Amino acid sequence: MKSSLPYRTGERLPLEGGHALRLSVNPRARRISIRIDTRAGEAVAVAPSERRLGDAVAFARSRTDWIMERLSARPDGTVLEPGAVLPFRGASVRLEAVPGAASARLIEGADGPRIVSGGEGQAFARRVTNLLRRTARAALEARTSIHLRALGQGPVTVTINDPASRWGSCTPRSRSIRYSWRVIMAPPAVLDYLAAHEVAHLVHADHSPSYWSVVRRLVGDPTPFRAWLREHGAALHAIGRRTGEP
Ligand SMILES: [Zn+2]
Numbered sequence: 741m742k743s744s745l746p747y748r749t750g751e752r753l754p755l756e757g758g759h760a761l762r763l764s765v766n767p768r769a770r771r772i773s774i775r776i777d778t779r780a781g782e783a784v785a786v787a788p789s790e791r792r793l794g795d796a797v798a799f800a801r802s803r804t805d806w807i808m809e810r811l812s813a814r815p816d817g818t819v820l821e822p823g824a825v826l827p828f829r830g831a832s833v834r835l836e837a838v839p840g841a842a843s844a845r846l847i848e849g850a851d852g853p854r855i856v857s858g859g860e861g862q863a864f865a866r867r868v869t870n871l872l873r874r875t876a877r878a879a880l881e882a883r884t885s886i887h888l889r890a891l892g893q894g895p896v897t898v899t900i901n902d903p904a905s906r907w908g909s910c911t912p913r914s915r916s917i918r919y920s921w922r923v924i925m926a927p928p929a930v931l932d933y934l935a936a937h938e939v940a941h942l943v944h945a946d947h948s949p950s951y952w953s954v955v956r957r958l959v960g961d962p963t964p965f966r967a968w969l970r971e972h973g974a975a976l977h978a979i980g981r982r983t984g985e986p
């Protein structure tokens with residue numbers, strides 16, 4: 741018999757260690773799932789309807805170990821300040837301050853790339869983020885058009901944004917694809933996979949076996965890229981979320 745507890749969207753249930761499980765209804769969700777909201781530091785049980793929240797809670801309860809592991813591994817996030825080292829295209833880049841208000845730029849030095857920028861505090865962080873966003877846009881637009889061409893697809897509108905935990909989404913009806921700029925911190929092959937993942941949704945809006953065969957045509961076996969994002973995703977999503985200022 742199914743539980744008939746009247747769970748409601750937005751409700752928070754206590755988990756061990758002072759953490760919380762937030763209940764969320766997403767009518768576009770196809771099934772119940774759990775995700776970790778790195779920004780809020782809580783687990784989220786997602787169900788397609790309020791009626792199914794009980795199932796989502798039961799599922800979350802059965803995955804407590806996984807949830808606790810993810811929540812305790814939650815990185816604090818590097819502050820975007822001079823001296824910080826960020827992952828960048830699968831390697832790393834050091835942030836350096838220059839006097840004045842110059843915008844950030846990428847310098848390829850003999851000892852690896854550096855990002856130098858003017859501005860102080862939040863202004864420095866904003867300039868660095870803007871540069872990473874621009875770099876991400878250029879790389880993602882390039883890979884997107886390559887995959888579009890491979891599938892004989894026309895152009896799409898590409899938007900670069902910064903969702904709390906997602907990497908991208910595709911709306912086939914409006915031919916629009918959104919990407920998180922943070923993927924520029926991942927290895928180039930992972931960025932390429934993300935572009936292929938979203939472009940393939942123009943052919944199949946779901947994650948069916950036929951969808952994955954389109955992805956495989958574009959980038960080969962996606963398993964290592966998906967594993968990379970599962971392992972490092974939360975860390976990349978945490979970078980720069982915390983400011984250096986109290
Ligand atoms: Zn997808």
